[in-house]
Amino acid sequence: MLRISNASVFFEGRQRKEIHALDRVSLDISEGDFVVALGASGCGKSTLLNAIAGFLPLTEGSITLNGRPVGGPGADRGVVFQKDTLLPWSTVIDNVALGLKFAGVSRKERHEKAAELLGLVGLADFARSFPHELSGGMRQRVGIARALATEPDILLMDEPFGALDSLTREQMQELLISVWHRTGKRIFFITHSIEEALFLGTKVIVMSPRPGRVVARYDLDFVRRFIETQDVRSIHLSPEFANLREEIRDILHSDHHLAGAAA
Amino acid sequence: MTVLELNTTAEKGTVASAKKTVRPIGFGLEGRSTTAISIATAIALIALWWLATELKLVPRLFLPSPAEVLRQFVTIFNDGYAGASLGEHVGASLFRIGLAAALAVLTGIPLGLLMGLNRWAKGVLDTPIEFYWPLPPLSYLPLMIIWLGIGETSKISLLFLAMFAPICLSAQAGVRSVSVERANAAKSLGAKPWQLFIHIVLPSALPEILTGVRIAIGVGWGTLVAAELIASTRGIGFLIMSAAQFLATDVVFVGIAIISLCAFGFSFTLRLLEKILVPWKGKS
Numbered sequence: 041m042l043r044i045s046n047a048s049v050f051f052e053g054r055q056r057k058e059i060h061a062l063d064r065v066s067l068d069i070s071e072g073d074f075v076v077a078l079g080a081s082g083c084g085k086s087t088l089l090n091a092i093a094g095f096l097p098l099t100e101g102s103i104t105l106n107g108r109p110v111g112g113p114g115a116d117r118g119v120v121f122q123k124d125t126l127l128p129w130s131t132v133i134d135n136v137a138l139g140l141k142f143a144g145v146s147r148k149e150r151h152e153k154a155a156e157l158l159g160l161v162g163l164a165d166f167a168r169s170f171p172h173e174l175s176g177g178m179r180q181r182v183g184i185a186r187a188l189a190t191e192p193d194i195l196l197m198d199e200p201f202g203a204l205d206s207l208t209r210e211q212m213q214e215l216l217i218s219v220w221h222r223t224g225k226r227i228f229f230i231t232h233s234i235e236e237a238l239f240l241g242t243k244v245i246v247m248s249p250r251p252g253r254v255v256a257r258y259d260l261d262f263v264r265r266f267i268e269t270q271d272v273r274s275i276h277l278s279p280e281f282a283n284l285r286e287e288i289r290d291i292l293h294s295d296h297h298l299a300g301a302a303a
Numbered sequence: 304m305t306v307l308e309l310n311t312t313a314e315k316g317t318v319a320s321a322k323k324t325v326r327p328i329g330f331g332l333e334g335r336s337t338t339a340i341s342i343a344t345a346i347a348l349i350a351l352w353w354l355a356t357e358l359k360l361v362p363r364l365f366l367p368s369p370a371e372v373l374r375q376f377v378t379i380f381n382d383g384y385a386g387a388s389l390g391e392h393v394g395a396s397l398f399r400i401g402l403a404a405a406l407a408v409l410t411g412i413p414l415g416l417l418m419g420l421n422r423w424a425k426g427v428l429d430t431p432i433e434f435y436w437p438l439p440p441l442s443y444l445p446l447m448i449i450w451l452g453i454g455e456t457s458k459i460s461l462l463f464l465a466m467f468a469p470i471c472l473s474a475q476a477g478v479r480s481v482s483v484e485r486a487n488a489a490k491s492l493g494a495k496p497w498q499l500f501i502h503i504v505l506p507s508a509l510p511e512i513l514t515g516v517r518i519a520i521g522v523g524w525g526t527l528v529a530a531e532l533i534a535s536t537r538g539i540g541f542l543i544m545s546a547a548q549f550l551a552t553d554v555v556f557v558g559i560a561i562i563s564l565c566a567f568g569f570s571f572t573l574r575l576l577e578k579i580l581v582p583w584k585g586k587s
Contacts, residue, residue, distance in 0.1 A: 094490075094491070095490075113491040114493060121487075125485050138502075170583065172583065186492070187492075
């Protein structure tokens with residue numbers, strides 16, 4: 041169980057002015073959860089992810105993983121970044137095996153594990169390729185396989201599909217659902233796309249800027265429905281989906297206006 | 304539908320008969336080779352040189368003909384010059400440059416990396432390096448002689464100082480070029496600090512470091528003649544300076560040609576090294 045309680049973050053901005061990036065956010069991520077944080081830029085969702093990953097200390101509050109407070113970054117929390125962070129000098133399989141190399145796993149063993157994960161993300165044939173030979177979507181799949189290699193307790197994904205075209209993005213969403221379903225990993229996923237959040241999340245937290253905070257929470261089952269039916273269109277076209285989409289859009293927009301007026 | 308199909312088959316038919324290809328309009332060279340132009344330019348320059356001497360446009364004392372320079376080269380190659388063979392002259396220069404480069408690489412890279420990673424190292428070392436490196440080596444040449452004498456030490460020290468700064472600065476820039484995301488990604492994969500350094504920082508900095516070494520070697524050749532002004536009896540720089548005193552212009556030309564050949568060789572080797580060590584450069 042990953043437990044975030046009353047997490048607040050203040051940054052030092054320009055002219056020593058404090059920026060209130062995150063305001064008393066509490067969240068539990070249990071076994072099998074697919075939690076999506078949804079919001080416009082500046083709503084603190086990346087701050088929250090960075091705090092969970094250990095890249096950023098909290099000002100107040102706490103984050104514990106299986107009862108232990110999280111310190112710096114570690115292999116128990118796998119991160120998939122929006123920006124491509126693969127090593128250009130390593131082959132795809134060596135990139136996937138990087139975390140295992142850090143852990144001191146033998147070359148043979150880590151390549152076996154990496155090959156298995158490449159199969160999971162559908163890139164078995166590209167093990168010996170270099171990252172620059174792959175498309176953006178394929179590179180993100182390598183990133184997912186790499187983050188899974190060290191068998192983390194949770195996968196943290198920072199707008200991983202934000203830079204992809206919409207067709208690739210849909211394919212990646214389906215791939216991620218199948219990875220989640222087959223590995224049973226908890227996922228904390230960040231996006232600014234309402235439809236992506238609704239489609240993927242079992243829990244969605246809607247966040248709002250200045251200060252970054254959670255303004256609405258939803259428990260959803262569209263993703264489970266997709267796993268049963270494999271039918272994206274009927275989900276996207278269902279009235280529940282459309283209603284929720286409009287509801288969340290209203291929340292995000294009204295908040296945006298308020299924030300605009302205050303600033 | 305049928306019309307469309309007809310059109311496509313018609314187009315296929317014409318494609319087979321070698322169409323003129325196009326390239327997108329961009330800026331700069333777009334990777335087109337310039338080798339042919341460069342070779343043509345070299346030939347044209349030598350032809351102009353030959354023509355100028357043939358038509359006696361310039362006195363021979365100022366500009367010897369290509370044939371004379373070649374003859375002088377063969378003479379020096381066979382008989383040596385000023386009491387040493389050509390091999391000894393070239394060897395002396397290569398030894399000085401090589402040793403100074405090795406010392407500069409061995410000290411400049413670790414110090415530069417340290418300056419990129421550590422606030423104190425950066426703060427302390429920045430002052431002397433930023434102070435001395437814009438100075439022309441000729442300006443501190445007298446100090447080298449006063450402090451270190453007229454032997455090999457002062458020559459190699461001068462070359463070392465000239466080559467150290469570009470290497471050290473490039474290693475620093477290399478460390479700065481490591482993106483926060485890449486470092487964070489490695490940390491979240493469980494990298495310990497030394498693993499982060501060996502597997503992420505060092506390879507990320509390598510392209511910049513190699514560029515720095517290439518610049519340093521260039522600076523080194525530039526400083527060589529100055530270094531060999533110090534009471535030398537050997538070296539290509541010495542050969543040029545001593546020939547100049549006797550107005551032996553053809554020998555000066557031979558010396559220049561040898562330096563340029565050596566410098567080209569070094570540069571070529573380093574480019575090759577870049578291809579082998581950092582094949583990913585510019586592709587990520």
